[in-house]
Amino acid sequence: MTVLRDYAAAVSQATLPLIAPTGLEGGLALASVTRYDEVVAPDGALRPAWKAMASVALSLTPEELQRVDGEIARFLADDGVTYAPPGGAPQPWLLDPVPLVIDATTWAHLEIGLAQRAELLNALLVDLYGAQTLLSSGVLPAATVFAHAGFARPVARPSASDAQPLLLSGTDLGRDADGQWRVLADRVQAPSGLGFAMQNRRVISQVLPDLFQESDLHRMEPYFAALRAALISSGEGIDDPRVVVLSPGARSETAFDQAFLANALGFPLVQGSDLVVRDGWLWTKPAGWPATAPTERVDVVLRRVDAEWCDPLEMRADSRLGVAGLAEAVRRGRVRLVNGLGAGVLENPALLPFLPAVCEHLLGEQLRLPAVPTWWCGRPDDLAHVLARIAAGDETLLVRPIDRPRAAVAGLDPDELAARIAAAPHRFVGQDLLPLSQAPVWNPSGAADARPLVLRAFTLRYGSAYRPLVGGLASVREEPDQAPTTKDVWVLKATDTDADQGLPEIAPPSLGRAVPTPSPRALEDMFWAGRYAERAEDMLRLLLTTQAQFDQSGGQPIAPDEPTRVLMGALRRLAGSRWTDPDTEFRSLLLDGARAGSAAHSISHLRRSLEGVRDQLSGDTWRVFSGIDRATTALHASDRPHRTAESGGRMLTCILSFHGVTASMMRDSGWRMIEAGRALERALQVCHLLAATAVDRRTPRVDREVLETMLTAAESVVTHRRRYRGSVRISDALELLLLDRDNPRSIAFALAELRVHLAAMPASTGSTRPERLLHHLEGALRATDVARLSASVDDRRGELEDWLADTISHLEQIGVSIGHVHFEAGPPAVPLSALALIEEMVGA
Numbered sequence: 146m147t148v149l150r151d152y153a154a155a156v157s158q159a160t161l162p163l164i165a166p167t168g169l170e171g172g173l174a175l176a177s178v179t180r181y182d183e184v185v186a187p188d189g190a191l192r193p194a195w196k197a198m199a200s201v202a203l204s205l206t207p208e209e210l211q212r213v214d215g216e217i218a219r220f221l222a223d224d225g226v227t228y229a230p231p232g233g234a235p236q237p238w239l240l241d242p243v244p245l246v247i248d249a250t251t252w253a254h255l256e257i258g259l260a261q262r263a264e265l266l267n268a269l270l271v272d273l274y275g276a277q278t279l280l281s282s283g284v285l286p287a288a289t290v291f292a293h294a295g296f297a298r299p300v301a302r303p304s305a306s307d308a309q310p311l312l313l314s315g316t317d318l319g320r321d322a323d324g325q326w327r328v329l330a331d332r333v334q335a336p337s338g339l340g341f342a343m344q345n346r347r348v349i350s351q352v353l354p355d356l357f358q359e360s361d362l363h364r365m366e367p368y369f370a371a372l373r374a375a376l377i378s379s380g381e382g383i384d385d386p387r388v389v390v391l392s393p394g395a396r397s398e399t400a401f402d403q404a405f406l407a408n409a410l411g412f413p414l415v416q417g418s419d420l421v422v423r424d425g426w427l428w429t430k431p432a433g434w435p436a437t438a439p440t441e442r443v444d445v446v447l448r449r450v451d452a453e454w455c456d457p458l459e460m461r462a463d464s465r466l467g468v469a470g471l472a473e474a475v476r477r478g479r480v481r482l483v484n485g486l487g488a489g490v491l492e493n494p495a496l497l498p499f500l501p502a503v504c505e506h507l508l509g510e511q512l513r514l515p516a517v518p519t520w521w522c523g524r525p526d527d528l529a530h531v532l533a534r535i536a537a538g539d540e541t542l543l544v545r546p547i548d549r550p551r552a553a554v555a556g557l558d559p560d561e562l563a564a565r566i567a568a569a570p571h572r573f574v575g576q577d578l579l580p581l582s583q584a585p586v587w588n589p590s591g592a593a594d595a596r597p598l599v600l601r602a603f604t605l606r607y608g609s610a611y612r613p614l615v616g617g618l619a620s621v622r623e624e625p626d627q628a629p630t631t632k633d634v635w636v637l638k639a640t641d642t643d644a645d646q647g648l649p650e651i652a653p654p655s656l657g658r659a660v661p662t663p664s665p666r667a668l669e670d671m672f673w674a675g676r677y678a679e680r681a682e683d684m685l686r687l688l689l690t691t692q693a694q695f696d697q698s699g700g701q702p703i704a705p706d707e708p709t710r711v712l713m714g715a716l717r718r719l720a721g722s723r724w725t726d727p728d729t730e731f732r733s734l735l736l737d738g739a740r741a742g743s744a745a746h747s748i749s750h751l752r753r754s755l756e757g758v759r760d761q762l763s764g765d766t767w768r769v770f771s772g773i774d775r776a777t778t779a780l781h782a783s784d785r786p787h788r789t790a791e792s793g794g795r796m797l798t799c800i801l802s803f804h805g806v807t808a809s810m811m812r813d814s815g816w817r818m819i820e821a822g823r824a825l826e827r828a829l830q831v832c833h834l835l836a837a838t839a840v841d842r843r844t845p846r847v848d849r850e851v852l853e854t855m856l857t858a859a860e861s862v863v864t865h866r867r868r869y870r871g872s873v874r875i876s877d878a879l880e881l882l883l884l885d886r887d888n889p890r891s892i893a894f895a896l897a898e899l900r901v902h903l904a905a906m907p908a909s910t911g912s913t914r915p916e917r918l919l920h921h922l923e924g925a926l927r928a929t930d931v932a933r934l935s936a937s938v939d940d941r942r943g944e945l946e947d948w949l950a951d952t953i954s955h956l957e958q959i960g961v962s963i964g965h966v967h968f969e970a971g972p973p974a975v976p977l978s979a980l981a982l983i984e985e986m987v988g989a
């Protein structure tokens with residue numbers, strides 16, 4: 146038997162629990178129902194969409210899908226694809242190997258409904274923020290609009306209205322038991338998922354090439370070209386508009402989706418701290434801000450930040466995600482936001498019962514795509530209906546606030562829930578739980594289980610009409626704290642001559658050459674990425690050298706030999722001490738991300754820094770972390786001592802490959818900040834290594850062994866042997882690591898590199914504080930007498946100890962001063978409410 150044959154036999158008699166239709170927001174299992182199956186018809190035959198691929202689809206064996214499932218996980222990990230549940234840590238993105246396949250006839254009916262719905266929502270948005278005929282005529286009760294947190298009063302006036310405020314919309318859909326598509330929710334404020342959908346397609350096309358080639362389906366690339374053209378044309382009247390993608394940051398739930406979209410469209414990914422409003426216009430902050438005036442104006446913003454967080458002056462005063470004054474720039478028509486600040490009101494479920502009447506009022510048409518049955522408790526009859534079903538314990542009713550997550554009322558007993566509704570009925574709706582359609586989802590145990598799914602469709606205003614994406618993002622999830630399991634969505638063509646996405650070939654617009662300058666925030670992320678990469682590399686080298694020395698000395702944890710004790714002391718200097726057992730200590734340094742100074746800590750912070758500038762990096766960057774994750778997984782799975790060295794070596798190889806990735810970057814200010822951070826950190830690490838190993842004078846034999854291991858950790862032992870013919874003396878080692886400008890591991894080389902990169906930065910003048918400090922340190926280094934540093938008194942090289950401490954202090958000052966000059970300066974942003982409190986305290 147094959148997977149689909151087994152599935153067809155199983156679903157003919159199985160039922161599934163009823164799941165709350167909340168798409169990517171999780172669900173609640175309540176009861177068992179019969180469902181529409183996306184693959185198997187009631188008579189047990191394949192649906193029309195699958196019949197076209199039956200020859201390949203029916204031959205998929207459990208062994209084949211097991212292999213494909215593993216390949217999917219590796220592809221996604223190599224690309225760094227993650228999803229963070231609300232309030233949770235990023236988790237691996239989950240993609241099922243079996244796609245959701247829809248035939249051309251089924252899609253044609255759905256496409257018409259999606260296009261009409263987007264046009265209706267656009268007209269509704271124009272009316273609510275303009276003439277408000279729906280409210281004045283009573284088609285819409287005022288409480289459905291004004292009680293919703295998404296209604297943005299700062300832009301609620303006719304002069305601020307845009308004729309086409311809705312450029313891109315998302316619609317969560319589910320099929321009922323009869324197979325009819327119904328709207329579960331509208332996602333119009335900052336609809337996410339397009340990037341995930343495209344990533345899913347890329348992966349599935351690689352792991353299931355035979356099935357992919359057998360089916361004649363719509364490619365997604367033309368849709369992204371249309372989206373890019375639509376965004377550029379949104380800058381009306383501007384010859385060469387500058388478009389940016391506004392992100393909440395790397396900690397966002399859908400950070401990968403945002404970065405993917407920015408990369409695919411070719412627009413910069415920015416955060417609120419990268420932008421500033423000046424003279425009513427929106428600008429990107431230049432390096433050296435605020436001393437340097439902005440020169441790059443922003444004309445169009447594809448926002449992925451909810452409206453309430455977009456402007457701390459007129460929205461939420463405690464927001465750190467937006468730009469002060471952005472609402473005013475929008476009102477003046479000096480920047481176009483996609484979608485507009487007021488679009489969030491359309492996500493109000495209280496509107497759903499009224500949309501048929503709204504459609505007739507605004508478009509003169511009947512609504513083609515029905516929503517899940519919904520009752521707004523602000524109407525007496527609807528309130529009575531909802532309260533009666535609550536009292537009866539009806540588990541097929543979902544009660545939710547109109548502008549808060551369902552979790553706000555989840556878990557309440559019926560009496561308490563009824564009391565909440567009675568206190569403010571206009572703030573609640575009741576909805577039927579649909580028996581969502583089911584589809585096969587691969588189970589690692591070796592079978593495909595039937596699971597309910599939700600389809601997120603996307604609609605774009607391109608030219609003069611709304612065009613749905615022919616495809617979408619299907620998701621399955623039963624636990625709110627888990628990442629969704631998703632499916633690629635295949636829509637088959639009616640004929641092999643149909644144009645992909647129904648769009649002609651889109652010629653790229655004729656635009657001028659753009660050279661985006663990284664913002665101060667991005668420069669800071671890159672600077673620290675360079676520092677953490679170097680810190681991780683040096684810790685891994687030292688750890689591997691220490692373990693090799695420990696093993697060579699016999700692996701005696703109670704009384705290790707002198708060279709081993711010295712190297713352990715170097716590890717303690719950099720990362721403190723957690724464990725007395727060396728093997729446990731070595732594992733901790735590789736695995737404990739909360740331990741400052743450990744390799745795991747540096748790698749974790751390196752990843753975090755790079756996530757903030759994902760749009761400026763090669764996709765190969767994430768293969769680095771995928772390899773590291775596999776090494777740590779292997780180390781977690783084995784407690785054998787040799788596994789520590791093996792995993793550590795693999796991690797070092799991955800970090801070294803990151804240096805290869807950055808070597809292919811454009812030589813812009815971002816790359817220079819990475820290299821500057823790396824050079825500064827390398828000089829610091831050499832100082833710390835020497836301070837831990839070379840300050841104390843020991844017997845000649847022990848000194849030779851310690852210096853040999855120290856040079857090994859500093860990746861300079863081969864050069865030393867070739868140059869000094871095997872003789873190990875402290876003066877030669879210091880010459881090589883301090884003054885040799887041809888040795889990439891020396892302090893002199895690192896300072897020269899740092900000087901070159903700082904001089905090329907836009908904010909550098911030749912006399913800025915970091916350049917002055919660096920000039921002074923290089924002069925002191927040239928005047929250094931290695932013979933004096935090598936001399937010892939009472940078995941201690943005191944002058945070397947003082948010199949290293951002084952150099953470390955100067956290097957740290959250079960690091961701080963680089964931040965003051967090249968990153969955003971000035972005090973941190975403070976909420977207006979906090980300023981008022983401070984004034985009150987001062988006045989008192």
